[in-house]
Amino acid sequence: MKQRIRNFLLTLAFGLVVGAFGYSQLTARQHARDLAAARAEGRAAAEKALADEMAALKPVVLKPVASERPKADGTRFAYEYVKPKTPELEPFYALASKEDMLRQLPEIKAIDGLLVLPKPIKFVAAECREPDAFYSPERGEVVMCYETMKVLLERGEELTREHGLDEDHARRYLVANVRFIVLHETGHALIDLLDIPVTGREEDAVDQLATTLMLRFAGKDESSGAVAENLRMASNWFLVRSTGAYNLDAYADEHALGEQRYFNLQCLLYGSDPVRYVGLVADGTLPEARAKMCPAEAHRVSKAWLRLLLPHVAPKYEMTEEKANQAFERRQRERNRDAEVPYVR
Numbered sequence: 160m161k162q163r164i165r166n167f168l169l170t171l172a173f174g175l176v177v178g179a180f181g182y183s184q185l186t187a188r189q190h191a192r193d194l195a196a197a198r199a200e201g202r203a204a205a206e207k208a209l210a211d212e213m214a215a216l217k218p219v220v221l222k223p224v225a226s227e228r229p230k231a232d233g234t235r236f237a238y239e240y241v242k243p244k245t246p247e248l249e250p251f252y253a254l255a256s257k258e259d260m261l262r263q264l265p266e267i268k269a270i271d272g273l274l275v276l277p278k279p280i281k282f283v284a285a286e287c288r289e290p291d292a293f294y295s296p297e298r299g300e301v302v303m304c305y306e307t308m309k310v311l312l313e314r315g316e317e318l319t320r321e322h323g324l325d326e327d328h329a330r331r332y333l334v335a336n337v338r339f340i341v342l343h344e345t346g347h348a349l350i351d352l353l354d355i356p357v358t359g360r361e362e363d364a365v366d367q368l369a370t371t372l373m374l375r376f377a378g379k380d381e382s383s384g385a386v387a388e389n390l391r392m393a394s395n396w397f398l399v400r401s402t403g404a405y406n407l408d409a410y411a412d413e414h415a416l417g418e419q420r421y422f423n424l425q426c427l428l429y430g431s432d433p434v435r436y437v438g439l440v441a442d443g444t445l446p447e448a449r450a451k452m453c454p455a456e457a458h459r460v461s462k463a464w465l466r467l468l469l470p471h472v473a474p475k476y477e478m479t480e481e482k483a484n485q486a487f488e489r490r491q492r493e494r495n496r497d498a499e500v501p502y503v504r
């Protein structure tokens with residue numbers, strides 16, 4: 160009996176141990192299953208989250224943004240013609256406002272809306288009390304004074320009388336000079352607004368910009384001869400204001416001497432197309448020693464301004480240096496083709 164009881168107890172004890180073992184094994188298996196399930200669930204959740212994320216991203220990744228949003232346009236300029244108080248300036252107000260002269264300058268037309276600026280440039284024609292033209296950084300204005308227009312017209316009339324030129328010459332002289340002066344001041348405005356780096360004299364840099372713009376962006380209907388005539392009338396103005404005798408103030412001035420500005424402009428004109436403008440060297444307008452350097456100088460100046468302004472061209476135009484040069488060359492070819500005769504002085 161004792162033996163049976165002992166066997167029972169042993170069996171029970173063994174059973175309990177096995178049972179306990181079996182239980183723990185069962186628990187471990189269950190745990191592993193739970194863990195796998197949890198992992199699977201976690202993975203599924205993570206996969207779903209990723210899929211959701213991808214789905215959310217898809218419209219952005221797959222749809223080209225460019226085609227949906229129009230690319231940014233450039234900054235448009237503003238224009239104003241202020242009525243003068245002095246009666247003798249009235250005709251210049253009438254001339255400028257009637258023709259919307261500042262807006263219609265071909266080079267201004269070409270760059271109006273081309274560049275992205277921190278604020279618009281306003282082109283103003285106004286009475287200033289003395290002949291002048293300037294850029295006002297505070298007001299963001301390029302101002303052409305009626306007094307300057309008056310002096311320019313008088314000079315044009317003088318030249319017409321002296322050289323027996325055609326009737327329209329004085330008006331062309333006025334417009335060509337307004338054009339150059341406004342572009343010169345626009346250069347100051349661009350340097351200020353776009354924080355364009357300039358080494359050397361800013362006055363030289365903006366003369367170069369004005370000349371380059373008049374060579375590159377002249378109207379399609381203007382022949383090479385007309386472009387050259389405009390630039391030569393602009394350079395004539397430098398000589399008119401020069402006395403030829405200078406004091407220290409003139410040498411110290413921020414502007415180069417009138418004669419130097421004159422030759423710098425001739426150099427860029429000749430250098431832009433040496434074959435067409437060879438007459439400038441032949442007749443002694445541009446000394447040969449300087450002329451030799453001019454094709455390289457004209458190319459350098461044009462390239463420098465193009466590279467300085469390209470980063471500010473509105474994205475809409477997708478402009479590159481190559482595309483810009485191709486456009487310039489195309490325009491040059493059209494102009495040369497349209498020219499009735501090669502330029503003769």
Ligand SMILES: [Zn+2]
Pocket residue numbers: 343344347362365
């Ligand atoms: Zn200046």
